[in-house]
Amino acid sequence: MVKLPFLTMLWPGLPAVRMSGSWKGLCVAIGFGWLLALAIWSCGGWSEWMPSRFRESLWWVLSVAWLLSLIGNRIVVRRTLAAWEALANEEDRYKESVTAYLSGQWARAESLLVDRLQEQPQDVESRLLLGTLLRRRHRTEEAKVEFLRLLRSDGGSRWIWEVEREMNRLSEEAGTNA
Numbered sequence: 001m002v003k004l005p006f007l008t009m010l011w012p013g014l015p016a017v018r019m020s021g022s023w024k025g026l027c028v029a030i031g032f033g034w035l036l037a038l039a040i041w042s043c044g045g046w047s048e049w050m051p052s053r054f055r056e057s058l059w060w061v062l063s064v065a066w067l068l069s070l071i072g073n074r075i076v077v078r079r080t081l082a083a084w085e086a087l088a089n090e091e092d093r094y095k096e097s098v099t100a101y102l103s104g105q106w107a108r109a110e111s112l113l114v115d116r117l118q119e120q121p122q123d124v125e126s127r128l129l130l131g132t133l134l135r136r137r138h139r140t141e142e143a144k145v146e147f148l149r150l151l152r153s154d155g156g157s158r159w160i161w162e163v164e165r166e167m168n169r170l171s172e173e174a175g176t177n178a
Helices: 006-010 016-019 023-043 052-102 106-119 125-134 142-153 156-177
Strands: none
Touching: 006 016, 006 052, 016 023, 016 052, 023 052, 023 106, 052 106, 052 125, 106 125, 125 142, 125 156
């Protein structure tokens, strides 16, 4: 679990910047800083520069914005932590499918990989593993389909060497079975 310093939670937009590098959060944090500096300057050295009604309104706007940002910061932190947890769970499921594959539990590995690919169809590593698994289970047509999907997907080109090797193995197996 990520722990943010207490002061980070108090500044509008800062948790979003710190946790996910959000540009929107950065703009909010900078904008709040400028407004706060303007409000402080209007009360200190430049009190005659701004009418008192505008100064009071500025402080009210800052107070309301700060209170709303406390709620917003809490929501941002919870959502980001939930997203990180979901990503960690997905990685755990992939690791579980690799472990099942390596231990020879191919039906279980296939089930885990199919579930993962239904949730994330662009996961090229899972698709490569599923194609390899199908080849090992002598389901050549399904394996070819998975390898072709892999090559057509974004990021599939970096696995071209492995896919070519698997396709050659499929061809060799088809030649020996014929």
